[in-house]
């Protein structure tokens with residue numbers, strides 16, 4: 095469902111957007127809401143005729159920029175479906191969370207500490223320019239930060255500086271101020287923002303909302 099939130103917002107901003115899926119016919123054939131109550135794709139698509147649904151590789155071939163909003167535990171397989179040849183030289187914005195829900199909530203991670211999904215993707219697709227961002231907030235907040243009043247921060251990590259600038263442009267179009275986006279450096283910075291997920295989901299449970307965010311404050315104690 096998360097891909098739909100991003101797709102609708104980008105299309106509303108005038109971008110030409112396609113959603114990639116493993117099997118378009120199966121995706122369109124679903125008539126029942128999923129386990130989380132998300133409406134079937136076909137019903138959503140009827141109200142979003144400006145977004146096309148394509149098979150993963152077709153979507154990859156079409157796209158100038160790719161956003162990985164696939165199930166994080168299966169993102170390597172999903173992006174393999176997009177095709178390394180379709181990613182070469184392109185910015186790949188990775189918003190996915192490598193969640194392991196096998197032990198319930200709060201989730202564990204399928205990769206952590208010495209590696210991250212962002213790094214796995216960069217290694218698996220070396221010709222893509224992977225940028226990890228947006229993954230620390232709920233999808234509705236990603237595309238509209240004012241949903242949570244006041245100042246709050248987002249993080250960005252990636253090895254390619256130009257690719258990060260492209261991603262920052264998209265974040266700005268969503269309403270994020272450039273100075274609210276903290277650059278964690280290379281894609282290795284994805285480790286920290288992905289590992290925050292354990293705390294995020296615990297807070298979401300405690301507070302009863304997914305509208306949880308981070309405001310980073312720096313104490314004036316430098317040099318003391």
Ligand SMILES: NC(=O)c1ccc[n+]([C@@H]2O[C@H](COP(=O)([O-])OP(=O)(O)OC[C@H]3O[C@@H](n4cnc5c(N)ncnc54)[C@H](OP(=O)(O)O)[C@@H]3O)[C@@H](O)[C@H]2O)c1
Nearest residue numbers: 095096115116163164165166168171172190191231232233
């Ligand atoms: N929802 C949020 O607010 C939020 C916030 C931050 C980050 N995220 C992250 O954003 C991503 C998307 O969120 P979501 O809630 O839409 O996730 P999701 O429902 O778990 O998965 C999204 C899509 O991943 C694809 N997928 C699942 N298993 C696959 C497999 N074995 N191989 C290839 N593709 C597979 C499926 O696409 P098809 O069936 O169409 O092929 C599925 O519709 C996740 O990684 C999530 O953790 C979400």
